[in-house]
């Protein structure tokens with residue numbers, strides 16, 4: 001995982017599970033996690049399997065996904081599928097969209113795959129910036145579109161979009177990265193507004209604030225969750 005304050009802004013904290021007998025946890029459907037081969041995505045995979053989700057893990061590195069899947073299947077007895085896909089490749093991205101549209105067991109999408117940058121705008125390669133926008137913004141948007149209608153139709157489902165503190169402090173790191181995460185923040189807030197009254201809610205599910213001495217960190221994680229009756 002990238003270190004704190006490196007190319008990503010301040011990190012978010014994924015919820016912890018604590019010790020419990022994972023074999024007694026009932027399944028909660030399937031979670032599809034992008035960028036699951038390392039870092040925050042791999043931590044989500046670990047925590048969600050231990051909370052009773054079957055998993056579909058997506059990233060480019062087949063071997064790292066396979067190793068994580070083996071470990072989690074052994075530790076949790078959950079079903080863990082892996083799909084090797086480059087989300088900047090249109091064909092690969094379309095495969096993941098199809099999976100989200102056609103697999104009704106999927107109850108949770110974690111849009112985590114993303115890249116960051118620390119270089120000032122004028123020193124940055126525009127091709128790299130374009131790639132970043134396509135992954136952080138384009139792929140995340142298409143996958144949200146692929147998942148949300150099914151969740152609404154089935155009356156439940158969750159989308160977690162991983163943003164960054166740079167969404168609200170764009171001067172901290174590379175401006176294109178900050179802009180991409182500001183998009184994620186705005187999209188998630190907009191979904192919150194749009195889904196109100198449609199049986200689903202879009203809510204800020206985790207907002208971390210550190211003491212002033214270490215600066216204010218707002219790890220932006222948004223979820224669309226079914227309204228509980």
Ligand SMILES: NC(=O)c1ccc[n+]([C@@H]2O[C@H](COP(=O)([O-])OP(=O)(O)OC[C@H]3O[C@@H](n4cnc5c(N)ncnc54)[C@H](OP(=O)(O)O)[C@@H]3O)[C@@H](O)[C@H]2O)c1
Pocket residue numbers: 001002003004005006008009010011012034035036037038039040041058059060061062064085086087088112113114115116135162163164165
């Ligand atoms: N770490 C932080 O401090 C921090 C802070 C704030 C926000 N974030 C955000 O959190 C998310 C994860 O960050 P991280 O620190 O965990 O990064 P990381 O360890 O570098 O993991 C990034 C993940 O995304 C995957 N990925 C990258 N490019 C991809 C592509 N084209 N197609 C498919 N998968 C791709 C990588 O897998 P492969 O290489 O195998 O494809 C990897 O699994 C990002 O959205 C980042 O912006 C991180």
